[in-house]
Amino acid sequence: MSSNIVTLDHGSGGKLTMDLIKMFTDYFGNSGPSGMADSAVVDAATNIVAFTTDSYVVNPIHFPGGDIGKLAVCGTVNDLAVSGAVPRYISCAFILEEGLKISELEQIVESMAKTAKAAGVIIVTGDTKVVERGACDRMFINTSGVGFLKQKHRSIGLGINVKPGDKILINGNIGDHGLAVLSIRNSFTNDIKTDCAPLNNLIENCLAVNDSIHFMRDATRGGLAAVLNELAEKIGFGVILIENSIPLAENTRGLCEFLGFDPLHLANEGKVIIVAGEGWEDILSTMKSHPFGKESQVIGTIVDKHPCRVVLETEIGGSRIIDIPAGMQLPRIC
Amino acid sequence: MSIHKFGIPSLLPENIKLLSGPGCPVCVTSRYFIDDTVACSKIDDVILTTLGDLIRVPGTETSLHEEKSAGRDIRIVYSVLDAIKIAQDNRDKKIVFPGIGFETTAPLSAAAILQATEIGLDNFYILSAHKIMPPVMAALIDEGVNIDGYICPGHVSVITGTQIYEPIVKNYALGCVVSGFEPLDILQSIYMLVHQIEKGQPELENQYCRAVKPEGNIKAQKMMYRVFKTRDDWWRGIGIIPDSGLSLTDEFKAFDAGQLFESLPGTHSDKDKGCICGEILKGLKTPEDCPLFSKACTPVDPVGACMVSSEGSCAAWYKYARGAV
Amino acid sequence: MCLSIPAEVLSIDGDMAEVSVGGTMYNASIRLVEDVDVGDFILIHSGYGIAKIDEAEANDTLNLMQEIKKKAERS
Numbered sequence: 223m224s225s226n227i228v229t230l231d232h233g234s235g236g237k238l239t240m241d242l243i244k245m246f247t248d249y250f251g252n253s254g255p256s257g258m259a260d261s262a263v264v265d266a267a268t269n270i271v272a273f274t275t276d277s278y279v280v281n282p283i284h285f286p287g288g289d290i291g292k293l294a295v296c297g298t299v300n301d302l303a304v305s306g307a308v309p310r311y312i313s314c315a316f317i318l319e320e321g322l323k324i325s326e327l328e329q330i331v332e333s334m335a336k337t338a339k340a341a342g343v344i345i346v347t348g349d350t351k352v353v354e355r356g357a358c359d360r361m362f363i364n365t366s367g368v369g370f371l372k373q374k375h376r377s378i379g380l381g382i383n384v385k386p387g388d389k390i391l392i393n394g395n396i397g398d399h400g401l402a403v404l405s406i407r408n409s410f411t412n413d414i415k416t417d418c419a420p421l422n423n424l425i426e427n428c429l430a431v432n433d434s435i436h437f438m439r440d441a442t443r444g445g446l447a448a449v450l451n452e453l454a455e456k457i458g459f460g461v462i463l464i465e466n467s468i469p470l471a472e473n474t475r476g477l478c479e480f481l482g483f484d485p486l487h488l489a490n491e492g493k494v495i496i497v498a499g500e501g502w503e504d505i506l507s508t509m510k511s512h513p514f515g516k517e518s519q520v521i522g523t524i525v526d527k528h529p530c531r532v533v534l535e536t537e538i539g540g541s542r543i544i545d546i547p548a549g550m551q552l553p554r555i556c
Numbered sequence: 557m558s559i560h561k562f563g564i565p566s567l568l569p570e571n572i573k574l575l576s577g578p579g580c581p582v583c584v585t586s587r588y589f590i591d592d593t594v595a596c597s598k599i600d601d602v603i604l605t606t607l608g609d610l611i612r613v614p615g616t617e618t619s620l621h622e623e624k625s626a627g628r629d630i631r632i633v634y635s636v637l638d639a640i641k642i643a644q645d646n647r648d649k650k651i652v653f654p655g656i657g658f659e660t661t662a663p664l665s666a667a668a669i670l671q672a673t674e675i676g677l678d679n680f681y682i683l684s685a686h687k688i689m690p691p692v693m694a695a696l697i698d699e700g701v702n703i704d705g706y707i708c709p710g711h712v713s714v715i716t717g718t719q720i721y722e723p724i725v726k727n728y729a730l731g732c733v734v735s736g737f738e739p740l741d742i743l744q745s746i747y748m749l750v751h752q753i754e755k756g757q758p759e760l761e762n763q764y765c766r767a768v769k770p771e772g773n774i775k776a777q778k779m780m781y782r783v784f785k786t787r788d789d790w791w792r793g794i795g796i797i798p799d800s801g802l803s804l805t806d807e808f809k810a811f812d813a814g815q816l817f818e819s820l821p822g823t824h825s826d827k828d829k830g831c832i833c834g835e836i837l838k839g840l841k842t843p844e845d846c847p848l849f850s851k852a853c854t855p856v857d858p859v860g861a862c863m864v865s866s867e868g869s870c871a872a873w874y875k876y877a878r879g880a881v
Numbered sequence: 882m883c884l885s886i887p888a889e890v891l892s893i894d895g896d897m898a899e900v901s902v903g904g905t906m907y908n909a910s911i912r913l914v915e916d917v918d919v920g921d922f923i924l925i926h927s928g929y930g931i932a933k934i935d936e937a938e939a940n941d942t943l944n945l946m947q948e949i950k951k952k953a954e955r956s
Contacts, residue, residue, distance in 0.1 A: 405905065408634070410905050410906070410907060411905065411906040412904050412905035412906065413904065414904075414905075472903065472904060473903060473904030473905060475903060476886070476902055476903015476904050476905060477902070477903060477904070477905045479886050479903065480886050480902045480903065480905065480907075480925070481634065482608075534563070535563075536561075536562045536563040536739070537562070537739065538562055538563075538564075538567070538739040538740065538743070539563075539567060540562050540563025540564050540565070540566045540567045540739075541563045541566045542560055542561065542562075542563040542566070543875045545855075545875060548612070548855070548856065549612065549621075552608025552609075552611060552632055553607070553608045553632065553633075553634040554607065554608045554609045555581075555607055555609055555657065555661065555926065555927045607927070634927065634928060635927045635928025635929070636927070636928065637910055637928040637929070638928070660926055660931065661926070661927060663913055663929075663931070664913070664926070664927055664928070664929045664931075667910065667912045667913055667929065670912075671896075671912070711924075711926060711931070714924060714931050714932040715931060715932075736942070740949055741942075743949070744945070744949070765935065765938045765941075765942070766934050766935050766938040766939040766941075766942055767924050767932045767934055767935070768932075773913065773914065773931060773932055775913060775914065775915050776913040776914075776931065779912075779913065
C-alpha cells in the first residue's frame, strides 16, 4: 500500500481502490466462483432462501472481546440462523472516514475473515466508499447475508406454532455486550467482555435434535425484554420469566445496579432465545454441550394468562410487568 | 423504583397498599424547570451536562432529548464530577449542571461548587431544583393524604439522619420507618410499620442502620447549608410548599445558572389542565378517575408527574391494570 | 434516589478514592465522608461516597435477612 491512511482517492475507483479490494479479497479468499465480477454468482443449497441485512456503526470499533468486524459478521449470521436457515453467503460494504489508518482497517478485515471462517460462511461480494472527515465515525459496515432452509423450518422466525406450556431457553449470560461497550466508552475498568459469537452452529445442532423448536430470535438491541414483548404481542399469549433463572454474571449485575440499568434491556450479540415445546429438555442439553451454550437455562414459560404481556417473577417471589425499553438506557440516579 | 422493581406490591395482602410519595426527584420537578434547562442549552457557549434521569422529561414545548438531536451541546453524565471535568477541559465554554434531587444529591452539588471554588473554575454553573424532604412530608398530611405511616427514603436519611422525621411522628402520630433498598429491607420496613400500627404506637424506627445514623452525615449537611439556603418551591402535582427548595447562598451566587438566561415567566398552575396527579399522589383518587389517563397521558407522552417516572402511580397503573384480565 | 451501591475502597488519593463496585473499578469522590480508609465499604451515589457502611450493622441485617429467607422457603 502506498499510503498508510485512507484518503478520498481510495474511493475514487482508481489504483488505490484496487489496492483496497486486493486486501479484502486476500483476506476473504475470493478466488472462488464470483471472481471479480459485478455480482457474486453462487449455488443454492435448497429452494427456500433467507435474506437479511444490517448496518454496524458501533463506537468505539474495538471493545473488550470483539470489534465492529466480528460484530458485522456475527450479527448477520445470527439473523439468518435464528430464522432457521443455514447461513452461507455474506456481502460487506464499508463506509470509511478519510484519515482512517489502513492498518486499523486491515485489523477489522482480518477479524471479519476469521469470524466468517469460524462460522462457515463466505464473504462473496462487497463495496467500499470513502467519505470526508467527520461524515462518518471512522468506519461503518453493512453486511447482508443469504442462507438456506428446510421447508419445515420456514415459520420458526414467525413463532406461529408457539403455544402455552412451551419453555423459553437462552444460551447464557445476558447484558455483557451492552456493558462491555459502555464500559470502554466511559473508561470503567472491569473484565466484562462482549458475548459476540456466531450462533449458527449451536442452532444447527439444536434443529437437528427434534422438531420441538417453535421460535428463535437473537436478543440484540433492546435485549431480552424487547424480544419477548414482541413475541407476546405477536402470538397473543403471555410470557412468564423467572428472575432467578436468568443467567447474569456477577460483574454485570453489579454495574447494572450502579448505573440503574435493567439487564433485561441490555444488548447481547451472542444470545439466542429459543421457545420449544415437548422435547425441550433435549434442546437444552444440546445447547449446554456447545461452547457458546454452557450456561444455557430455561428462563420462562409461555402461558394463557395475561395475553400479550411479559411478567417477571422476581427473586423474592413478587411479580412485575416487563416493558419494551423506551429508548437507550442512560445512567440514572433514581 | 425498588418497590416496583422487586414486585413487592404483588406480595402484599390486599389491606396493605403502598402509595408512591413525592420521593422521585424527576416526578416532582416542574415542567418550567425543564423549560429552563432547555433555555440554558440554547445559549451558544453553553454545554449542558445532565444526569440521564432528566433527558426525556417533557417540558412545555420540547425535551432535552429532542434538543440534543437538534444539535445542542447536551451531554449525559453520571455525576456532577463529570461536569466539573468537562468545565476544566472547556474553559471557553459555560458548563451548566441541572441539580435535581433531595438531601441525597444536594450535598453533591454543594461539594462540586466548593471544588470549583478551590480550583478557580469560573465557567461552572448549577441550575438548582434541589428540594428537601421534611416540608413535603408534612404538607401531604396537612392536605388530607390518607396514609397510616411513612416508609422513609434511606439515602436521604443517610445525609439527614433519622431526626428529621421526629416531627412527623410527634405532630401527626404517624409511624416512620427509614428503609434500605434491598427487597428484604423493604419487606422488613413494611413489617415494622404494620407492627407499629397494630400496637397503636407510631414511632420512628431505623431499618437501614447499616448506612443511616441518627445524626446523619454531618460533614455533608454542613457543606449543603454552606452553599444552599431554603426557599419556597413548587412541587409538580402538589403546588408551592414554603421553605422546601434550595437555592444558592449569596456567597456562591456566581455559580447560579439563573444569571445566564431569562427564565420564561410561567405560572405553574395554569398548565396540565385536567391532570389530577395531586389527588392521585395523595391517595384520594385513582388514575382511572383522571380524564387524561391513557388518552392524553401515557408513559411515552406523559402529562403529569405520576406518569413521568416509571415508579409513578399512573405509570404503574398503566402497565399493570390497563386491559388486565 | 434509590440507586446507591456499596463499594470497597481500594486506594485513596486526596479527595478521590478508587473503589470496586461489584467488579468494576470507579473513581469516586470521598469529599463528603469522614475518616475513610482503604478496605472500608462506602455507599456511592452519583460519583460520591455518601456514607460509610457499618460492618457490624450490615452483618446483623444480612443474618436477619437470611433468617427471613429460610423461613419463607420453609413456608
